Amino acid sequence: MLAIDRYDGPMWRTLRNALSDLTAEQKDRLDIWFLSAKYGFHRADLPISSYEQLLTTKRGQELVRLPTSNHNAFRDATGKAHKILLAGGQAYREVMRRVIQAGSDIAETDGPGIGFHRKQLRGWLADV
Template identity: 30%
Template sequence: MSTDFQHTAEADYRQADVPSAPPEAHQPAEVKTARQTSLIDELPVNTDWRREEAEACRRVRSVDPSLEIDLTSADQVSDEMTFDNTMILMACGGTKRVLEAGKEATLIDLYEGPMWQTLRTHLGDWYYKVVGYGLTHAHVVVLSGKYGITSATAHSQTYEARLTKEKADMLIKAGILERQDRFGTMNTRYGADSTPLSVMSRSMFPRNDVKGAGWRGVIVCGGSEYRRVFMALLRQLVDYGAVEMDAPILTTAGGIGEQRNQLGTWLQALRNNSGPCPRPGWVD
């Protein structure tokens, strides 16, 4: 398996209303970047949602990294939140498994910090192993100091990389529509990683146009720079329509013990609302 992990991500194209008269600092840019333009132009021409996708991208407001944004709106999981309609945002773990040279693990298995231990434990049967790799049907997104925004089921060797203020600012300025280049370390001549939008969206084809195509809830786990990035990108996901405007956003806070208790309680509530994990037959 290549050291450059790959993962399958989905993009959400549901349309949503944008709050009227946004602050001047968040007004839509009149000119999209070349990468944003190419993202729209690459969509199939003969589809009804091509125009709607372009309109959704134009609704995404840029975010000033110097602004403090807190979208936390709830402290309990709502009855309608399930693992199918809730996104879990996790800061990468500082403590990682030490793998043999050339060996890889999924990120959900690689990180050994206390919050990740709580995540794996309380996911219950929504977390399982396949040929030594940890997998989950819950939608867990990681903010990594090396990879940026990626899936918890992506593969990686053991690494050490911290999310600095400079890296956080880069992610916020780029936003959800820019393809990631691992903070300038990738040779983009041969391509780049996915956009944060493709990793953080719920459905590949939300143009079924039913309410609920966006996330109905979000859990945020991470402090300092991680939380700053998550909140900025969440604001853009709401603009785009990938997160429902009235979706509860829960954020862990306090000491590590308090945060572990909060996360465990919320995950247990999601399990109660979701029922057994619909694992594919080949897993067992």
């Protein structure tokens, strides 16, 4: 199953719902990636299996360091982007920030609760 369909947390449901409101042209301008404690950094159209693995501090450090995490491809993709949104929990955003090179317009979901994060995600996509 594609990662964008496999993951079913509130942010992923919001993302899928917001994408359904966009035109094909708008969707073509997006390059959606995910960070997984198991799989590392990949585009959201990668087929993945179901798994259970938490992103610990140690695992985050490994993902930033190990070439097998695909962090170089993520860094290169974000380096070409004009606008970036880092969406997810604090631990995930921190690992993503450590990989991304400065220079792009980087925004993050952040705030008092998941509802706030979901609103930020939807608003950012509407502005794209």
